[in-house]
Amino acid sequence: MLISSNGLFCLVDSLKDSTRIYNPSTGEISPSIQRSIGVRDRMFATYGFGFDPSTKKHKVVRVWRTKNGVDSEIINCEVSTVGEDNKWRKTDYGVNGVIRGSSVSVNGSIYWMKGGYFQAGFANYESLVAFDVGSEKFREISLPKSFCAYTFKLLEVDGCIGILHKLGDFEVNLWIFKDDKDNGNWIEEIISMPFDWDGTNLCQSIQHIPGTDIIILKAKGTYDAPRHFISLYHYDRKMKTFKKVKIIGLPAMMMTPLESFSLPNSLATKPPHRLWLFHND
Known part of the structure; x- marks a missing residue:
């Protein structure tokens, strides 16, 4: 498992319950942080990796x-x-x-979803859980009342935590939480899709680029699609417009964008740049 935060990567070996930190700008890899309990004693571990802007410290948390x-x-x-x-x-x-599920680090906090129990064909997620990297305290955030989804994705949007989930074949719902640490409120955006969206691969097929209004979506693959290119859609949240981009040389049925991130000035040897990672479905 690979988790990125503020230019560093946390590499997790889930079989051995060990973690290492990788700095891509220097090539340094930290010593392994080994588990503190026996393999037989634990049932399931969930990891998070975050950065505290006030102390400039990275922390790894596991539950x-x-x-x-x-x-x-x-x-x-x-x-x-x-x-x-x-x-x-x-x-x-x-x-x-x-x-449950993957974590996302945003502005000094690490977020997960809580629950995920199936009821009437849907996963009943109860709340959003936030871990403050500085104080090392957990808190729960109520989900939007209309949120009920099996397929969803946590991501950073405008320096806030966001939740994407499917509304219909041609619509995706984006909830953005404006957090003031006391109350906070959810803001809803509805994205009309340029193609029939089945929602089965939401976690790998849609990405927001931090620091911009751009969302990147991969078109659903079909068996009659050309084998050596993929179609990505560039969505501008302000203009609410799509632009189709074709990438030659990648198999349409195999590759999807996994993650994008920016290296901060303190870690990069060049001006901040973006790196795209790809993985096999």
């Missing part, structure tokens, strides 16, 4: 479950500060429920 008898579980949480202790230290989880 995992252990059995407590036959029918009950204990949820544990540990944090490690990059470049300082190189070991895990326990912190209070303080959330009633299990966080």
